[in-house]
Amino acid sequence: xxxxxxxxxxxxxxxxxxxxxxxxxxxxxxxxxxxxxxxxxxxxxxxxxxxxxxxxxxxxxxxxxxxxxxxxxxxxxxxxxxxxxxxxxxxxxxxxxxxxxxxxxxxxxxxxxxxxxxxxxxxxxxxxxxxxxxxxxxxxxxxxxxxxxxxxxxxxxxxxxxxxxxxxxxxxxxxxxxxxxxxxxxxxxxxxxxxxxxxxxxxxxxxxxxxxxxxxxxxxxxxxxxxxxxxxxxxxxxxxxxxxxxxxxxxxxxxxxxxxxxxxxxxxxxxxxxxxxxxxxxxxxxxxxxxxxxxxxxxxxxxxxxxxxxxxxxxxxxxxxxxxxxxxxxxxxxxxxxxxxxxxxxxxxxxxxxxxxxxxxxxxxxxxxxxxxxxxxxxxxxxxxxxxxxxxxxxxxxxxxxxxxxxxxxxxxxxxxxxxxxxxxxxxxxxxxxxxxxxxxxxxxxxxxxxxxxxxxxxxxxxxxxxxx
Amino acid sequence: xxxxxxxxxxxxxxxxxxxxxxxxxxxxxxxxxxxxxxxxxxxxxxxxxxxxxxxxxxxxxxxxxxxxxxxxxxxxxxxxxxxxxxxxxxxxxxxxxxxxxxxxxxxxxxxxxxxxxxxxxxxxxxxxxxxxxxxxxxxxxxxxxxxxxxxxxxxxxxxxxxxxxxxxxx
Numbered sequence: 001x002x003x004x005x006x007x008x009x010x011x012x013x014x015x016x017x018x019x020x021x022x023x024x025x026x027x028x029x030x031x032x033x034x035x036x037x038x039x040x041x042x043x044x045x046x047x048x049x050x051x052x053x054x055x056x057x058x059x060x061x062x063x064x065x066x067x068x069x070x071x072x073x074x075x076x077x078x079x080x081x082x083x084x085x086x087x088x089x090x091x092x093x094x095x096x097x098x099x100x101x102x103x104x105x106x107x108x109x110x111x112x113x114x115x116x117x118x119x120x121x122x123x124x125x126x127x128x129x130x131x132x133x134x135x136x137x138x139x140x141x142x143x144x145x146x147x148x149x150x151x152x153x154x155x156x157x158x159x160x161x162x163x164x165x166x167x168x169x170x171x172x173x174x175x176x177x178x179x180x181x182x183x184x185x186x187x188x189x190x191x192x193x194x195x196x197x198x199x200x201x202x203x204x205x206x207x208x209x210x211x212x213x214x215x216x217x218x219x220x221x222x223x224x225x226x227x228x229x230x231x232x233x234x235x236x237x238x239x240x241x242x243x244x245x246x247x248x249x250x251x252x253x254x255x256x257x258x259x260x261x262x263x264x265x266x267x268x269x270x271x272x273x274x275x276x277x278x279x280x281x282x283x284x285x286x287x288x289x290x291x292x293x294x295x296x297x298x299x300x301x302x303x304x305x306x307x308x309x310x311x312x313x314x315x316x317x318x319x320x321x322x323x324x325x326x327x328x329x330x331x332x333x334x335x336x337x338x339x340x341x342x343x344x345x346x347x348x349x350x351x352x353x354x355x356x357x358x359x360x361x362x363x364x365x366x367x368x369x370x371x372x373x374x375x376x377x378x379x380x381x382x383x384x385x386x387x388x389x390x391x392x393x394x395x396x397x398x399x400x401x402x403x404x405x406x407x408x409x410x411x412x413x414x415x416x417x418x419x420x421x422x423x424x425x426x427x428x429x430x431x432x433x434x435x436x437x438x439x440x441x442x443x444x445x446x447x448x449x450x451x452x453x454x455x456x457x458x459x460x461x462x463x464x465x466x467x468x469x
Numbered sequence: 470x471x472x473x474x475x476x477x478x479x480x481x482x483x484x485x486x487x488x489x490x491x492x493x494x495x496x497x498x499x500x501x502x503x504x505x506x507x508x509x510x511x512x513x514x515x516x517x518x519x520x521x522x523x524x525x526x527x528x529x530x531x532x533x534x535x536x537x538x539x540x541x542x543x544x545x546x547x548x549x550x551x552x553x554x555x556x557x558x559x560x561x562x563x564x565x566x567x568x569x570x571x572x573x574x575x576x577x578x579x580x581x582x583x584x585x586x587x588x589x590x591x592x593x594x595x596x597x598x599x600x601x602x603x604x605x606x607x608x609x610x611x612x613x614x615x616x617x618x619x620x621x622x623x624x625x626x627x628x629x630x631x632x633x634x635x636x637x638x639x
Contacts, residue, residue, distance in 0.1 A: 008585060009592075013567045017501075025479055026476075181603060201608075225607045227607075
């Protein structure tokens with residue numbers, strides 16, 4: 001069997017036939033130029049666009065020497081200037097790199113200094129007093145964090161405003177041949193003022209999720225890249241926010257009040273399933289995670305989370321690009337399971353009566369039914385197929401699949417919503433199915449598998465029926 | 470860039486860039502035409518090219534864009550024969566191994582193919598590939614990883630070995 005790398009590196013199909021002479025190329029180039037400069041305004045504008053595009057692309061292409069942007073000047077701190085305390089640990093919940101080594105943090109490193117929106121690098125040369133950054137990466141992900149300290153709150157606020165404005169002013173950027181970069185900007189309720197920027201690509205999988213927030217005199221910047229489905233980055237966003245919480249909490253040292261009076265994130269926009277007030281409607285021993293595997297790869301990212309009332313589930317889902325509707329539930333219990341390319345969530349919601357459960361089940365299903373097909377850029381599309389199943393009192397499955405360039409793409413997510421009495425079970429599984437020759441057979445098998453695995457929690461839901469167990 | 474510098478650049482780079490674009494698009498004649506046209510544009514825009522400092526990357530990117538644009542715009546079989554800027558090219562048939570490699574590359578997703586060619590044929594480091602393509606390094610690493618696995622399966626002597634499920638759409 002030939003080595004594909006040898007084949008590639010020795011690729012030499014021979015000299016081209018009948019190439020133009022250099023002088024002929026120049027002659028045609030001169031003619032091309034004359035046509036441009038003599039001509040129509042539209043043609044000139046188009047030519048400028050070509051040049052501009054070429055320059056942008058070229059900014060990083062070719063031989064690497066001399067290509068790197070000017071070295072950043074991340075720190076102008078002096079021995080007497082303000083300095084980030086060494087006790088600030090920004091590596092908390094940062095994933096290990098591909099060789100299993102934990103990330104380490106360093107003062108004055110590049111960090112996210114060169115974050116770029118349409119050629120604007122608002123974080124570079126910004127008069128910072130000190131910075132500390134940490135980064136980690138693997139074959140399919142990279143994660144970078146940086147905390148930057150400024151002379152005062154005003155300077156930190158201005159830096160955040162520059163970042164936000166640069167991202168907002170760059171919703172779409174041509175970034176390569178047939179490939180545009182898209183930016184979505186939203187607020188982030190963390191710290192004193194935060195912003196979320198999600199960067200996706202029109203012609204490739206993957207997304208870079210960036211978050212910036214100010215706490216006192218300092219800014220936190222974070223960038224996580226992974227091969228997320230560009231049409232649904234909600235789970236990645238939720239995961240990143242969760243992992244940054246400890247860093248944001250530690251940044252209270254940069255406020256005038258110190259850490260004792262750090263405020264909680266504002267509660268103006270509660271998450272979709274804000275845990276209700278303490279109730280004991282769902283028994284503590286409810287077998288929500290029963291049926292899931294008990295073995296996983298040895299990595300902190302994998303394994304079981306919960307069951308517990310505060311495990312986020314619906315927060316990781318989106319329908320038609322929007323968050324799912326909030327549930328006015330009486331009680332909730334969530335659980336999550338993760339392994340390599342295997343992500344599962346379960347949520348049990350209980351309502352005052354069956355009508356409440358029926359109503360919310362309809363809201364969930366309708367949210368997906370509203371967008372059977374969503375185009376994500378020129379190459380990607382996500383498909384939602386809602387189908388009725390025969391489990392419990394009433395059940396529906398949402399089968400989410402994806403297309404790339406019109407062909408079934410890797411990745412399948414099944415959201416099975418089962419009501420029994422006044423309880424609703426949301427059981428989700430996302431994995432690398434869906435790209436094979438028969439996605440429908442995979443979907444049917446996936447639903448059957450999830451139904452079998454949830455037999456124990458479904459049986460326990462009899463407690464929420466009129467007849468009881 | 471003066472005439473002599475451009476001529477040296479063209480002479481030194483034309484064959485190399487043509488091979489790279491051929492590997493990316495799978496059509497040698499089309500690759501040669503697009504690279505030729507890219508060099509014409511390079512001369513027309515030589516002042517900007519000077520500032521960019523890396524003309525070969527500019528030419529490669531422009532040629533690839535032209536190829537993709539042409540492929541999308543019209544069917545190759547219906548295009549006018551005078552579309553090219555140069556003489557008609559009728560390249561001799563490439564060797565069997567090149568045919569197999571190019572055929573395998575054409576079965577890969579465009580993004581994986583581009584990453585493999587830039588990294589392994591154009592010999593660019595991952596960082597430079599990421600910058601040229603305009604995506605993060607992690608994306609390039611993933612595309613290289615999956616592309617190499619898929620290519621190995623496609624080039625396997627085992628007739629039962631092929632792309633694993635989903636490999637063409639990673």
